[in-house]
Amino acid sequence: MQEIHDSVDAAQAPQHLLDALQLVIPNCTLMAQQLPDTPISLWLIPPVFPTDRLDDEVIRRIWADTPYWIFCWASGLAMAQWLLAEPQQVKDKVVLDFGAGSGVVAIAAKMAGARRVICCDIDPISLAACRENALLNGVELEYLDDLYQAEQVDVLLAADVLYDQCNRFFLDEFLKFSSTVWVADSRVRNFSHPEYIKMDERSASTWPDLDEAKEFRNVSFYKTK
Incomplete structure (x- = not known):
């Protein structure tokens, strides 16, 4: 399992997930992030993402088609x-x-x-x-x-x-x-x-x-x- 997490930083986000995300939030990306107090890593939205690009239409799309999988709730x-x-x-x-x-x-x-x-x-x-x-x-x-x-x-x-x-x-x-x-x-x-x-x-x-x-x-x- 350790070998998997050693390679996380070098991993490239799956293109089909990126495509789905960017239909809702343009120019956003995904990062493999290890969750607190667990050995689990997930493809998630970056901790800091370009909120200045979230115009009214993007915000409408986020509310209408929320990609819940980009966060670990x-x-x-x-x-x-x-x-x-x-x-x-x-x-x-x-x-x-x-x-x-x-x-x-x-x-x-x-x-x-x-x-x-x-x-x-x-x-x-x-x-x-x-x-x-x-x-x-x-x-x-x-x-x-x-x-x-x-x-x-x-x-x-x-x-x-x-x-x-x-x-x-x-x-x-x-x-x-x-x-x-x-x-x-x-x-x-x-x-x-x-x-x-x-x-x-x-x-x-x-x-x-x-x-x-x-x-x-x-x-x-x-x-x-």
Whole structure:
């Protein structure tokens, strides 16, 4: 694994990911960056990027077609750190990472000893990013673009997917695919669901750091009862 990270600095960003990014944010690039307190590296937007070029049209495109995979969001980072610290949660199990984004949680689950890990995301570019990030870290993942095509799994993980009120129904849908569901979230206040209980809380920042409000750095972990 060390050899992989020794070569990160010299790695060249995958062209198809660059093309997808630059359709939204022109002239922006990607860098392979190691995440805090993990051995994981991801292709992410640089910590400093040319905000002076973000005219109204670019900002509109960012809001309309947000490339979520160019950041490692706080909840995803917190869940990845937690999995690496608590590998028994996924060791030798079949795991599904819902709303995989950059694939950070899936990569962490595989590093923690999961037998199989499935990245599930409706966005084809996110799944492409998951593939490239898996290659960057030397792990093997599986890929799925429709939760309803998923098999029964031992553990379902979901980090930072409840930011939109419209997504809350997934808390019930997850139960159709696994009896063990872990949800990490920093956005929902007064979380309440009869099938989930709060188990833990960790602090993490989105990477690269977006200088988000302190409240969004407190990540809560919920598990099925």
